[in-house]
Amino acid sequence: DEVIFAHGANPGNPRYVAAEKWAELFTDCTGGADTVNHAPSATMGDDAEMLTSATAGIIQVTANSQGAMSQIVPEIGLLGLPFLFEDLPTAWKVLDGDVGAMIDERAQNAGLKVLGFWDNGIRNVTHTDKFVATPADVEGMQIRTPPDQMTIDIFESVGASPAPLAWSELPSALQSGVFDGQENPLVNIYSAKLHEITPYVTLTGHQYQATPVVAGLAWWSGLDEAKQTCALEATAEAGKIQRDLVAASDADLRPKMEAEGAKFAEADKAAYREATKPVYDKYAETFPELVAALREAAGL
Amino acid sequence: MTAPLIWIFFGLLALSVPVAHAMLGGVAAALWLDGKPMAVIAQRLYTPTQSFPMLAIPFFILAGNLMMSGKFGTYLVNIARLIVGNFKGGLGQVSIIGSVMFGGVSGSAVADATALGNALIPVQTKEGYPRGFSAAINSASSTVSVLIPPSIPLILYGLVSSVSIVDLFIAGILPGVMLGVGMFAAVAIVAHFRNLPRSPLAGGFKAFRPQIAAAIPALLMPVFVIGTLRFGIATPTEVSVMAVAYALLVSGLVYRDLSLRGIWRAIVDTGMMTGAVMIIIMASSTIQWVLTAERVPQDLAAWVQATFSNPWMVIFALNLVMLVVGAFLDLPAAVLLLGPLFVTIGQAIGLDLVQLGLMMVVNLAIGLYTPPVGTTLFISAAISGARIGETVKALLPFYAVAIVVLLLISYVPALTIY
Amino acid sequence: MPAGDHMSPETGGKGQSSPFLTLVRGAIALLDWSGRLIVGVCLTAMFAALLVNVILRYAAGSGISWAYEIHAILLPWLVAGGLVIASAKGRNIAVSLLSDMLSGRARLVLNIFIQAAILIITASVLWSSHPILKASQFQTLSTLGIKQIWGYSSIAYSFGAMSLIAFLGILRTLAGEDVADLALEDTSLS
Numbered sequence A: 001d002e003v004i005f006a007h008g009a010n011p012g013n014p015r016y017v018a019a020e021k022w023a024e025l026f027t028d029c030t031g032g033a034d035t036v037n038h039a040p041s042a043t044m045g046d047d048a049e050m051l052t053s054a055t056a057g058i059i060q061v062t063a064n065s066q067g068a069m070s071q072i073v074p075e076i077g078l079l080g081l082p083f084l085f086e087d088l089p090t091a092w093k094v095l096d097g098d099v100g101a102m103i104d105e106r107a108q109n110a111g112l113k114v115l116g117f118w119d120n121g122i123r124n125v126t127h128t129d130k131f132v133a134t135p136a137d138v139e140g141m142q143i144r145t146p147p148d149q150m151t152i153d154i155f156e157s158v159g160a161s162p163a164p165l166a167w168s169e170l171p172s173a174l175q176s177g178v179f180d181g182q183e184n185p186l187v188n189i190y191s192a193k194l195h196e197i198t199p200y201v202t203l204t205g206h207q208y209q210a211t212p213v214v215a216g217l218a219w220w221s222g223l224d225e226a227k228q229t230c231a232l233e234a235t236a237e238a239g240k241i242q243r244d245l246v247a248a249s250d251a252d253l254r255p256k257m258e259a260e261g262a263k264f265a266e267a268d269k270a271a272y273r274e275a276t277k278p279v280y281d282k283y284a285e286t287f288p289e290l291v292a293a294l295r296e297a298a299g300l
Numbered sequence B: 001m002t003a004p005l006i007w008i009f010f011g012l013l014a015l016s017v018p019v020a021h022a023m024l025g026g027v028a029a030a031l032w033l034d035g036k037p038m039a040v041i042a043q044r045l046y047t048p049t050q051s052f053p054m055l056a057i058p059f060f061i062l063a064g065n066l067m068m069s070g071k072f073g074t075y076l077v078n079i080a081r082l083i084v085g086n087f088k089g090g091l092g093q094v095s096i097i098g099s100v101m102f103g104g105v106s107g108s109a110v111a112d113a114t115a116l117g118n119a120l121i122p123v124q125t126k127e128g129y130p131r132g133f134s135a136a137i138n139s140a141s142s143t144v145s146v147l148i149p150p151s152i153p154l155i156l157y158g159l160v161s162s163v164s165i166v167d168l169f170i171a172g173i174l175p176g177v178m179l180g181v182g183m184f185a186a187v188a189i190v191a192h193f194r195n196l197p198r199s200p201l202a203g204g205f206k207a208f209r210p211q212i213a214a215a216i217p218a219l220l221m222p223v224f225v226i227g228t229l230r231f232g233i234a235t236p237t238e239v240s241v242m243a244v245a246y247a248l249l250v251s252g253l254v255y256r257d258l259s260l261r262g263i264w265r266a267i268v269d270t271g272m273m274t275g276a277v278m279i280i281i282m283a284s285s286t287i288q289w290v291l292t293a294e295r296v297p298q299d300l301a302a303w304v305q306a307t308f309s310n311p312w313m314v315i316f317a318l319n320l321v322m323l324v325v326g327a328f329l330d331l332p333a334a335v336l337l338l339g340p341l342f343v344t345i346g347q348a349i350g351l352d353l354v355q356l357g358l359m360m361v362v363n364l365a366i367g368l369y370t371p372p373v374g375t376t377l378f379i380s381a382a383i384s385g386a387r388i389g390e391t392v393k394a395l396l397p398f399y400a401v402a403i404v405v406l407l408l409i410s411y412v413p414a415l416t417i418y
Numbered sequence C: 001m002p003a004g005d006h007m008s009p010e011t012g013g014k015g016q017s018s019p020f021l022t023l024v025r026g027a028i029a030l031l032d033w034s035g036r037l038i039v040g041v042c043l044t045a046m047f048a049a050l051l052v053n054v055i056l057r058y059a060a061g062s063g064i065s066w067a068y069e070i071h072a073i074l075l076p077w078l079v080a081g082g083l084v085i086a087s088a089k090g091r092n093i094a095v096s097l098l099s100d101m102l103s104g105r106a107r108l109v110l111n112i113f114i115q116a117a118i119l120i121i122t123a124s125v126l127w128s129s130h131p132i133l134k135a136s137q138f139q140t141l142s143t144l145g146i147k148q149i150w151g152y153s154s155i156a157y158s159f160g161a162m163s164l165i166a167f168l169g170i171l172r173t174l175a176g177e178d179v180a181d182l183a184l185e186d187t188s189l190s
């Protein structure tokens, strides 16, 4: 049978490379019984649409985004709590453990099966004319965010003026000065050439984002056990490659972007962590246990 | 799936089934024959409605509707007559000047063909213009509207290609003016040979001075649109909203011809036009899914690269394909169907994507006045009462002008890339 | 733009006036009005929200966060409402060459074929949309907190209405009305 593996990344992106690998591993593992149609570049729709498609059985698997997934399983949005993970390995430990299992359970209620978690990288702030090393520097900053309540809450807690805007309108909005800056993982900043418009990159690392790899539950349930194992193993195996590539690409990108005129600075993370504490309190009201569990797992 | 899709689509089209339904019929049959889940149709139909920049379409339509429903339309025709009415064939030139000015408030050639056609063709007929020639001028000149900003086809191309809509709008001005000047020349030549009358406005400049002053706020709308985009007041979607506010202000405060009834009618018309154009966009998106699932764009791009040795040959081939497709398909549908395909090919040969966008819109706009399916052609012929055959004969000089402009846009990057 | 209220098939048509046809026309008029109402509400609400958002962002420095999400529900409904109005008025963009060439009985047969094709196509889209509608009840828009099914159900409304209008169109054609009258200027946007 044909398995459609869809995602939104373009060739060269770690997600694209890992998806190729997934296709290869899964096909080999099933002895060629199932072939994989790798559909990149959002050709099967954007992240939210791919999730609907997976539930409805139009596609089988999608390497998706935390934001779109949190529209179905709100709990996954908590991974984006500000300054939650000290480093990437801590994040992986949490995702590959109980928290990941709990998210999978919730996803199954909505007709989706989580096969595993890849990385999407850590988000950083870029500004048109200054670094934002301390929370005081972002006060009053007009910052573009994705339409994601958590990100909006983070920047409101430090006194900035966050406003959500469609990704497609971002370059022209920054160019024209509608916003002072934006926040994204370096990969996105580089691919959209946002550092040409907002050259001051502060490595705030304010938010971690996962790339949940998700299958349609109906398809998943129809697989025999051997094939289910193939899918899980392919996801884990390709995930190792993907996580390495994400880490390496952040390291690669910095000199590349510096050569193209971007300037980098570190942020005072301790000060930011202190300033964004109210965000934890807000979400603890709705998800007391999970927020507590995440805090503990992350050693906060 | 691609072969049955194409056969069924064209079969239904030939039997006069509406374009969007023919597309959906082709896709549904292709999916069903291939054992693919048909739920993909509903999913892909929905996709275009989730795009925030797509909102600019209804709002630019609404702004145009509000502007043209009032006195501004009459003023505009009179101003054009003041400027060129003294020339031989002056009323024909009025169509062209009118289209350039109208282009600044409207994003659609069809709106232009309807509004100016109804205002001008009856007068031209009375002054002895051959019916076919009147219809020809109107159907060709109205396409200038989709090049002068705002432009719905350019917004659509911007969406499929991820090219900045602002850049596209700015790059559209020069080709729009070139088309206008070329058509102006064509009318002048025909007017000379057919000895068409001059039609100066009675009373001249003095009598119409107040109208000119009154029309200025409306004529400033393109300046307003480009200005707000260029100087970063807002994004294209927001500008479309502000254009509506501007139109309401101008007709409410300057023309004082704003009524609740008029606004309601403009809103309902806008809804109907949005529905009619969006259903084609949405149905194209289902076709797109089938083509992508079978990797048609990549295969075609690879084939083009392997077959044609030179970029200029590729550009030539792209233009030929568009002329054929444009003959059958409406402009927005053709932009959406071919856009993703052509962007892949364009990137492969290093063609600038802004230039490609203008090339596509200039080319596919020719399709609006070529048979068998030409929307501005049908409208203009219907208004003038001319047969399609005689209109097409009178269109020959306009085709020549459009092809020359198309070749210039295709092969002189400096015209579209600043 | 011309008014949306020219002579439309249902008022200018040449059908007989039987109680049954009156009922059919009443049903179509009702659908037409539902479309107008939806269009009016959606367009006005989006206009107001986006305008207020732009103004606030400049005046107060911070806009309304859900202004960028409101179209996710209202744009599909605007389109659906517009589609229903256009269908009720028999104004779909079509290549009417063949239809224009024919007359009399042949034209009648073709009209019935077209309506039947529309009926089958729209009904199959409606029928096959079921899994998508089901999937969409699990998705919630992040800042608005509204379930996506509220947007997706616009497809059920518009395709359901188009099926119904096509079905009624067959009945009207059989009763001798010419419903294939096209008014191109209102239905294309090139």
Ligand code: NA
Pocket (backbone or CB within 6 Å): B102, B103, B104, B105, B106, B107, B108, B144, B145, B146, B147, B148, B149, B150, B151
């Ligand atoms: Na225009």
Ligand code: NA
Pocket (backbone or CB within 6 Å): B326, B327, B328, B329, B366, B367, B368, B369, B370, B371, B372, B373, B374, B375
């Ligand atoms: Na044509």
